[in-house]
Amino acid sequence: MNTINGRCFRSGERNSSPIKSGWLRQLAFVAILLIGAACATESAKKTGDMDKKVNQLMSQMTLEEKLGQLNLPGAGDITTGQASNSDIAGKIKAGSVGGLFNIKTAEKIRDVQRIAIEESRLKIPLIFGMDVIHGYKTVFPIPLALSCTWNMDAIETVARISAVEASADGICWTFSPMVDISRDPRWGRVAEGGGEDPYLGAQIARAMVKGYQGDDLSASTTIMACVKHFALYGAAEAGRDYNTTDMSHIRMYNEYFLPYHAAIEAGVGSVMTSFNEVDGIPASASKWLMTDVLRDQWGFDGFVVTDYTAINEMIDHGLGDLKTVSALSLKAGVDMDMVGEGFLTTLASSLDDHSVTINEIDAACRRILEAKYKLGLFDDPYRYCDLSRPAKDIFTPEHRKLAREIATESFVLLKNDNQLLPLQKGGTIALIGPLADNRLNMPGTWSVAADFDQSVSVLDGIRNVAGDQVNIVYAKGANVLPDSIAESRVAIFGKPTYWDTRSNEAMIREAVAAAQKSDVVVAALGEAAEMSGECSSRSDINLPENQQALLKALLKTGKPVVLVLFTGRPLALSWENENVPAILNVWFGGTEAGNAIADVLFGDVNPSGKLSATFPQNLGQVPIYYNHKNTGRPLPEGAWFQKFRSNYLDVSNDPLYPFGFGLSYTSFNYGELKLSSAELKGDQKLLVSIPVTNTGKVDGKEVVQLYIRDLVGTVTRPVKELKAFQKISLKAGETQTVEFEITPEDLKFYNSELNYDWETGEFDVMVGGNSRDVQTSRINWEK
Structure with a gap:
């Protein structure tokens, strides 16, 4: 069971008695004090040792060597044993490189690290980074899919296994987690984040950081996390990647900043800047973001790295030449320049003309050296280069087993008329579609270290799970897109789509013939896979027209049709929802996608995923999200259309599938919502409880969600906000009473003065299985 901000009791279970003996409480209190003092002493010693080491090094460093630590070039591929002859070797020897990224294998990284340790003057080790986003060799579901598990233990496990595998291959730093809130499914990188909600996003941020970094960052199986993209990258205008972002500060703090802040509170070691501008200034030059908010308000003590060439791109933003934008970035609080080499090549000149100070350069250099110290690289530069580890720690059967289990938990059952699913393991199945037999697309976007050939296709998964009990008739039926040029844009990064030169009509005829032979x-x-991700924005989020034509032809056969939907974003599926009897959204499930899909199709696993992003009825509703404001002319709930109310002429305000939505092969009944009190004061706690019963015939999991609405405030407040959730397992016929504890901390928000506090008044408390279908009770809470 996964529990956030709450507890759960099975029916008939009684609370254990509290400790009543005063001397036991005193003893426990003393023990806590002693442990806390010991931890503080040890932490102070570590910090003192680190400061001593860093001070010693910096006292010996030339200006050029300090600037070298701020330089993060891309390594490219390096032939094992030939690192000394590579283009980057000379810069490493000269002390002009602080780290490298996108080089992998322990053997290659050991070769490169040896150059820094044995052939550079001060023997400062390099830090090695990579985009380990949702797994390393063992690929898990894309981050948007992981967020739909609502299972923080599972998400932490994904990050933990990713760290184990990456560190076994020499990597000690990942550019993850991406926690950008996005309410626009046109934006391709919605696939890499945790959806639209700041509270859920914050829980995911904490779980990911904990999984990557563990309790000891210097351990050889942990890696440093890098929260990104700071800030507001997911709010790009028109959903077009890298585009302008413009919003009020009150919205930033209340709706977008929380996941970043949660990562900082969790101890994330590094932060990556975003490409977009904020308040008219590109993030990499924003002192307000990188210093005032990040360091002064939130207390971040790690280092800041730019995204790929983000400093250089400020030239096109219109902020000046490379020297100017590099100085602006350093002064803003950026410590490391990814790829652009503006810091390396211009800061010495900027120092000469007093555009920057030596203190600013020293501060950035110190933060990079401190990160290396925290990773244990000064104690053992080769701690991540144990050549015996890859064989035993990477792509193991246990990791693949967990990948399969977690993938099943990420799938969201969107529709299931007449219990069409699960399928019987018998008869004939027509398996049709461009993604039915394409194992290379199963890992999804940003799976840079994956061995795609080891992934499992849907066809292989059905064969593995159903065996010879099921006869499979396969037909491709359609290309991914109707146009070969358009399809070539997404058949990239080792993920071909296998364009079929036959006409659409010929492929559909073959598919219909297959369907007619099936049950x-x-x-x-x-x-x-690459229709979402970076630089994969879409202006049309419908199913491609050629695929919809195929689907219509299949439905005309009269055979029952199950749509297994692959996507990296919310899609507009109004026609599909109206006409297709069963829809299972499987996102991109990673290495074990095909097996996991088959597990759910045949009912070996009951789907339990819940949407972390709203699905619109059509593109015109975008941006659409559950925690919107009310307006002064709200449309009554369930109504459409009323003149002079906030609505559309041609579509209702309702989403197709609301935030938190997801069906199951069983059914859940919510009993009476109970509150411990309707009148509260000060620091009292509100206990919220509700019995949930599995009323179906199979075991299942349900995500019980608690929302709060602040009815009157000094600033306008959302119609509801997620404040707590629990994922519970219920056997058929079983009841559990789910209990949440709410405190004034859960009522706080940023007001017009950006003060974080709560206000006296009435609140609606809502509990249900999604953001739409809730029970509501009202309370009054006075200060």
Whole structure:
């Protein structure tokens, strides 16, 4: 069971008695004090040792060597044993490189690290980074899919296994987690984040940082996390990547900053800047973001790295030449320049003309050296280069087993008329679609270290799970996109889509013939893996027209059709929802996608995923999200259309699938919502409880969600906000009473003066299985 801000009791279970003996409480208190004092002493010693080491090094460093620590070039591929002859070797020897990224294998990294340790003057080790986003060799579901598990233990496990595998291959730093809130599914990088909600996003941020960094960052199986993209990258205008972001500070603090802040509170070691501008200034030059907010308000003590060439890109933003924008970035609080080499090549000149100070350069250099110290690289530069580890720690059967289990938990059952799913393990299945037999697309976007050939396709998964009990008739039926040029744009990064030169009509005829021989049709349709991700914005979020034509033809056969939907974003599926009897959204499930999909299709696993992002009825509703404001002319709930109210002429305000939505093969009944009090004062605690019963015939999991609405405030407040949730497991017929504890801390928000506090008044407390279908009770809480 996964529990956030709450407890859960099975029916008939009684609370254990509290400790009543005063001397026991005193003893426990003394023990806590002693432990705390010991921890503080040890922490102070570590900090003192680190300061001594860093001070010693910096006293010996030339200006050029200090600037070298701020330089993060891309390594490219390096042939094992030939590192000394590579283009980067000369810079490393000269002390002009602080770290490298996108080089992998322990053997190659050991070769490169040896150059820094044995052939550079001060023997400062390099830090090695990589985009380990949702797994390393063992690939887990894309981050948007992981967020739909609502299972923080599972998400932490993903990060933990990713760290184990990456560190076994020489990597000690990952550019993850991405925690950008996004309410615009046109934006391709929605696939890399945790959806639209700041509270859920914050829980995910904490779980990811904990999984990557563990309790000891210097351990050989942990890696440093890098929260990104600071800030507001997910709010790009028109959903077009790298585009302008413009919003009020009150919205930043209340709706977008929380996941970043949560990562900082969790101890994340590094922060990556975003490409977009904030308040008219590109993030990499924003002192307000990188110093005032990040360090002064939030107390961040790690280092800040830019995204790929973000400093250089400020030239096109219109802030000046490379020398100017590099100085602006350093002064803003950026410590490391990814790829652009503006710091390396211009800061010495800027120092000469007093555009920057030596103190600013020293501060950035110190933060990089401190990160290396925290990673244990000064004690053992080769701690991540144990050549015996890859064989035993990477792509293991246990890791693949967990990847399969977690993938099943990420799938969201969107529709299931007449209990079409689960399928029987018998008869004939027509498996149709461009994604039915494409193992290379299963890992999804940003799976840079994956061995795609080891991934499991839907076809292979059905064969593995159903064996010879099921006869499979396969047909491709359609290309991913109707246009070969458009499809070539997404058949990249080792993930071909295998363009079929036959006409659409010929492929559909073949698919219909296959369907007519079957008992049921499984249509594997949707996006290719690289239709979402970086620079994969879409102006049309419908199913591609050629795939929809195929789906219509399959439905005309009269055979029951199950749509297995691949996507990296919310799609507009109004026609599909109206016409297709069963829809299972499988996102991109990673290495074990095909096996996991088959596990759910045949009912070996009951789906339990819940949406972390709203699905619109059509693109015109975008941006659409559950925690919106009310307006002064709100449309009554369930109504449409009323003149002079906030609504559309041609579509209701309702989403197609609301935030938190997801079906199951069983059914859950919510009993009476109970509150410990309707009148509260000061620091009292509100206990909220509700019995939940599995009223179906199979075991299942349900995510019980608690929302609060602040009805009157000094600033306008959302119609509801997620404040707590629990994921519970219920056997058929079982009841559990789910209990949440709410305190004034859960009522706080940033007011117009950006003060974080709560206000006296009435609040609606809502509990249910999604953001739409809730029970509501009202309370009054006085200060």
